[in-house]
Amino acid sequence: MKDLEIQDYFLKIIEEDKNMSNGIAAIKTLLLVLERTNFTTIQELVNTIKSAVSSLKNSGKPVTSVCSASELFICFITLASPKLEDKTMDEVKTIMLNRGQTFLKKLEEGRHVIAKHAMPFITDGCRILTHSRSRVILETLKLAARQNKHFHVFVTTSSLDNEGAKMVEELKNSNIECTLILDAAVGYVMESIDFVMVGAEGVMESGGIINRIGTYTMALCAKEMKKPFYVLTESFKFSRLYPLNQRDLPNSYKYPKNSEIRDDFKKIHPLVDYTPPLKITLIFTDLGILTPSAVSDELIKLY
Amino acid sequence: MIEGNKYLTKELAQLIHDVKVGKLVGSYPISKYMLENLLTIVNSTTWKTADDLMIIVRETGKILINALPQEAILANIVRRCLKIIREEYDELNMPQQAKQIDDSQAASLQKLVTQNSERSEKRSDYTNSHVDLRENLINHLNEIENELHLSHDNLSQQAPEHVHSSEIILTLGYSKSVEKFLKSVPKERKFEVVVAECAPSCRGHMLAQSLANAKIDATVIPDSAIFAYMSRVNKVIIGTHSVLADGGLRAASGAFTVALAAKHHSTPVIVLVPMFKLSPVFLCNFEQEAFNLVGNTESVLPYNTRVSNAIKAYAPVFDYVPPELITLFISSNGGYTPSYVYRLLTETYHPDDYELK
Missing domain, CATH: 1.20.120.420 (translation initiation factor eif-2b, domain 1)
Known part of the structure; x- marks a missing residue:
């Protein structure tokens, strides 16, 4: 498949299903690549996939979860191949496609599993602070509302693109009480809430997270006021980076691809920030409720 | 029911x-x-x-x-x-x-x-005899x-590694593990144990008594003196009721006070836990069902005093101690940090059994 076709397909499925995470879309696209390419060796396949991944990264969408999900997909192919040594390449392909479907299904179920894990933490009368818009958080809060729990959600506007306003809209549609607050009001509301609950674009090997800018500020405030800081995220967002500070984050994560002044990064507002593991109380994933230090353990087991 | x-x-x-x-x-x-x-x-x-x-x-x-x-x-x-x-x-x-x-x-x-898709489904079938x-x-x-x-x-075998000569050790209330642990320190080592009495049940007195009988230097202090005493303590060794999945403790009321005082003075807090006390349970919020108990308040405020019908009295039994206040857990097979608890849990229990209900 041509690079442009790959990008188009990727952008199309994101457009079609607004609820789909970029990571899932990337895996879907890669499965299509696997289906369409003819290969004679596994090595060749891996190379094709790798070039497809790099074109996905150039598509202008946030790349954090695309990176981690595609890395997981490559693992999925290379770890499976030793078992398939005595098969022909056609057989290998069908086996992989079948397994790919179950893999994808597992990943898509992730959000429900996370919501279920988080349920006991949302109780009647509690007040929750969240940042910007996150699909996992939305799903979790909706599930809690369906269970007839009464709670109040504070959402920051996230002034870069006002995603928070969209979040509030969606919460209101599900009859959840919520308030839109300014990004600068995080410190002000912190004393009145019970806990913070945010999503993540990526989870680092240290157990820290990469998320929409402002998350780190929120985590610092929460730590200062001794409020629990919960992160809800799917496990395909685990990636093998180990940033020590904000500068360590790759520029491709921080800055939008299609901005015009690419050479002068320092003048552009970064899209994401890094929240170190010490500020995080628990990470809810489809693998269970983890402490930040459990993340590296999971990654070591895999790679 | x-x-x-x-x-x-x-x-x-x-x-x-x-x-x-x-x-x-x-x-x-x-x-x-x-x-x-x-x-x-x-x-x-x-x-x-x-x-x-x-x-x-x-x-x-x-x-x-x-x-x-x-x-x-x-x-x-x-x-x-x-x-x-x-x-x-x-x-x-x-x-x-x-x-x-x-x-x-x-x-x-x-x-x-x-x-592989087929095998993962087969695993949940337990019907063959x-x-x-x-x-x-x-x-x-x-x-x-x-x-x-x-x-x-096994726990107390590790005592010689943790308790040294002329140390002052603080503990709270009465825990069988702590009692055995302290008694297994070699007799040549002279050390002092300070026992916070853990009112209102004052089970600390029992521990002090038992230690004194074993010729260990024991001092009883009221719970209110924990902070004042902490500055000269070398180590805190306590037992617990259970360990939660995040590495926090559900321990006797007063344990949080001890842990906070220890944090203030940077005194290490060692918790003795036999393996069966690890529970795959999280503290979701403080009103959580069955997390705490209220005990008898007779010894807090006797029922027959003149004021007892005018005021309330509570005697909660447990404290939650967050994991960041704990230095080390000692279990039957060695020491580990609170961040390692999740690992032990996955080794000890099957994830499908975490929720018994």
Whole structure:
């Protein structure tokens, strides 16, 4: 498949299903690549996939979860191949496609599993602070509302693109009480809430997270006021980076691809920030409720 | 609600009764009794397949959780037992794959990537019957009983590594593990133990008495003096009721005070936990069902005083101590940090059994 076709397909499925995470879309696209390419060796396949991944990264969408999900997909192919040594390449392909479907299904179920894990933490009368818009958080809060729990959600506007306003809209549609607050009001509301609950674009090997800018500020405030800081995220967002500070984050994560002044990064507002593991109380994933230090353990087991 | 439940045996009712009236106290006797109970269930002829047995064990667990929600150990023993049934069954059912399964029980990223669709579904089927299952289970449960029996000894064997000459050690209330631990320090080492009495039950007095009888220098202080005393303490060693999944403690009320004071003075806090006290439970919020208990307030404010009808009195039994205040856990097989608890949990219990309800 041509690079442009790959990008188009990727952008199309994101457009079609607004609820789909970029990571899932990337895996879907890669499965299509696997289906369409003819290969004679596994090595060749891996190379094709790798070039497809790099074109996905150039598509202008946030790349954090695309990176981690595609890395997981490559693992999925290379770890499976030793078992398939005595098969022909056609057989290998069908086996992989079948397994790919179950893999994808597992990943898509992730959000429900996370919501279920988080349920006991949302109780009647509690007040929750969240940042910007996150699909996992939305799903979790909706599930809690369906269970007839009464709670109040504070959402920051996230002034870069006002995603928070969209979040509030969606919460209101599900009859959840919520308030839109300014990004600068995080410190002000912190004393009145019970806990913070945010999503993540990526989870680092240290157990820290990469998320929409402002998350780190929120985590610092929460730590200062001794409020629990919960992160809800799917496990395909685990990636093998180990940033020590904000500068360590790759520029491709921080800055939008299609901005015009690419050479002068320092003048552009970064899209994401890094929240170190010490500020995080628990990470809810489809693998269970983890402490930040459990993340590296999971990654070591895999790679 | 419990009455009429066919899984409620006489022994089980006896256990619940004994714990409720305070005849059976302390985690070790309770867990021992529980394990014996489970052995009787395994021994009985009412089950044919592992699946049947797991249902009986799980129902037993449910009865206990409903009747005695605060005794986390009971549920832990049930979880442990379920895991053993799974293990033994898997070993009999697919001996050649048993080793592979061993390290892949918990959901992990690796499993997500390498799984084969057919096998993952087969794993939840426990309906084949095996002749050897009963015997293997009994052997394995006996091993666990042995482990339970030795857990205090194994714990206290490590005492010489942690307590040194002329140290001052602070502890709170009365814990069997702490008592044994301190008594196993070699006699040549002279050290001092400061016991916070842990009002209103003042079980600390018992510990101090017992230590003094063993010729260990013991001092009793009121709980209000914990902070003042902390500056000269070298180490805090406490027991706990149970350890939660995040590495926090559910310990005797007063433990949080001790841990905070220790943090202020950068004094290490060591917690003694036999393995069966690890619970895969999170503290979601402080109003959580059965997290805390309120005890008798007679010793806080006697009922026959003039003011007692005008004011309220509370005597909560437990404290939650967050993991960041704890330096080290010492269990039967060595020391570990709070961040490692999650790992021990996945090794000890099967994730499907975390929720018994």
